[in-house]
Amino acid sequence: MCAPPNLGLRLSQAGNRGGRRHNENVAAMLPSHEPSAHARLVGVLIDLHCHTLPLSQCSNLQAEELADLARARGLDGICLTEHDALWDTRDIAELGRRTGFLFLHGMELTTDAGHVLAFGFGAGSPAFASVEEAARAAEPAGALLYLAHPARDGLLRVTERTRTLFASVETQNGSDSKLQNASASGISRSFRLPGIGGSDAHTPAEVGRTATRFDAHVTDEASLVAALRSGRYEAVRLDC
Ligand SMILES: [Zn+2]
Numbered sequence: 230m231c232a233p234p235n236l237g238l239r240l241s242q243a244g245n246r247g248g249r250r251h252n253e254n255v256a257a258m259l260p261s262h263e264p265s266a267h268a269r270l271v272g273v274l275i276d277l278h279c280h281t282l283p284l285s286q287c288s289n290l291q292a293e294e295l296a297d298l299a300r301a302r303g304l305d306g307i308c309l310t311e312h313d314a315l316w317d318t319r320d321i322a323e324l325g326r327r328t329g330f331l332f333l334h335g336m337e338l339t340t341d342a343g344h345v346l347a348f349g350f351g352a353g354s355p356a357f358a359s360v361e362e363a364a365r366a367a368e369p370a371g372a373l374l375y376l377a378h379p380a381r382d383g384l385l386r387v388t389e390r391t392r393t394l395f396a397s398v399e400t401q402n403g404s405d406s407k408l409q410n411a412s413a414s415g416i417s418r419s420f421r422l423p424g425i426g427g428s429d430a431h432t433p434a435e436v437g438r439t440a441t442r443f444d445a446h447v448t449d450e451a452s453l454v455a456a457l458r459s460g461r462y463e464a465v466r467l468d469c
């Protein structure tokens with residue numbers, strides 16, 4: 230679904246009528262900044278699926294370049310989801326300070342059930358032998374797992390088993406076709422939480438194609454996971 234939103238979410242009181250809000254809010258929402266009037270606004274747009282060098286060797290994006298592109302394309306924040314690798318918490322904080330942009334970190338796990346987007350593992354080890362093992366580790370860590378691009382390659386990897394392992398699926402992947410994303414949206418209806426959106430960006434042109442709009446403050450990993458658990462978010466397509 231292309232922006233504007235379809236869930237009747239409360240948006241920023243100032244701007245964002247067209248689905249993209251001015252990013253002065255972002256700097257105000259960084260943990261290192263003092264609260265301001267902007268920080269009370271809601272309706273943040275965050276790309277939950279991005280890859281950068283050097284942790285994802287298949288990407289040609291540097292994190293600083295990603296911040297510039299994301300800001301220019303109307304995003305409020307980025308969640309870095311490297312392949313089977315997790316950014317160091319201090320490095321993420323330093324990246325946010327250096328760029329003045331909201332950076333969060335999850336990861337994209339390679340599992341026997343396909344690629345899995347994980348949020349909330351903090352500084353834990355990303356190495357899991359199976360998706361069941363990842364799900365067992367997610368429980369005590371308070372982390373959430375979403376099946377990434379579930380309709381890619383014509384493979385619908387969702388079964389009764391996977392419904393117990395994942396919070397939901399990715400329903401707007403910037404690298405997938407509209408048909409694949411429509412299939413993913415159908416799949417998501419049998420999960421307890423809505424689907425998420427992320428560009429899956431590996432190149433500059435792919436940044437900001439899709440994102441997730443939250444009806445909540447998201448300033449760090451804890452508030453991201455809380456916002457996901459609330460279910461008050463929607464996946465949005467931004468390049469149509
Ligand atoms: Zn993937």
Ligand SMILES: [Zn+2]
Pocket residue numbers: 278280337429
């Ligand atoms: Zn990916």
